[in-house]
Amino acid sequence: MKDYPDRMTAEEARVFGENVLNIVAQIPHGQVTTYGNIAALAGWPSHSRMVGRTLRYTPGAEKLPCYRVVNKDGRTAPGWSQQRALLEAEGVVFKSNGHVDMQRHLWKPSC
Numbered sequence: 001m002k003d004y005p006d007r008m009t010a011e012e013a014r015v016f017g018e019n020v021l022n023i024v025a026q027i028p029h030g031q032v033t034t035y036g037n038i039a040a041l042a043g044w045p046s047h048s049r050m051v052g053r054t055l056r057y058t059p060g061a062e063k064l065p066c067y068r069v070v071n072k073d074g075r076t077a078p079g080w081s082q083q084r085a086l087l088e089a090e091g092v093v094f095k096s097n098g099h100v101d102m103q104r105h106l107w108k109p110s111c
Contacts, residue, residue: 006046008047016043016044016054019042019043020039020042020051020054021058023038023041024068025064025065027065027068027107030091030092032070032074032092032105032107033070034069034070034106035048035049035051035071035072036051037107038069039051041109051069052077067082067083067087068107070100074100074101074102075098076098076100092105093105
């Protein structure tokens with residue numbers, strides 16, 4: 001088993017989860033960000049997969065604009081057919097390959 005030098009303690013995981021939810025709540029209408037960007041903003045840049053797990057398994061997260069989170073290439077979540085429609089309803093443009101046009105819609109927070 002690989003040893004991860006940046007493994008979180010239970011308290012760090014709790015704080016990370018709170019930070020993820022706070023960041024997602026700030027994503028503006030018509031913009032998107034990535035799992036990796038959220039992980040970096042939360043202080044754990046190598047934990048992008050944990051961002052996805054946090055959004056999927058945290059009670060109340062469904063009330064946040066989680067649909068504004070895509071992968072680094074602009075792909076929507078597999079198995080979530082409504083995500084694209086929600087983004088398009090906000091004016092998010094998709095390229096011909098089905099990915100979000102990240103140059104137009106990537107959220108760049110000022111912090």
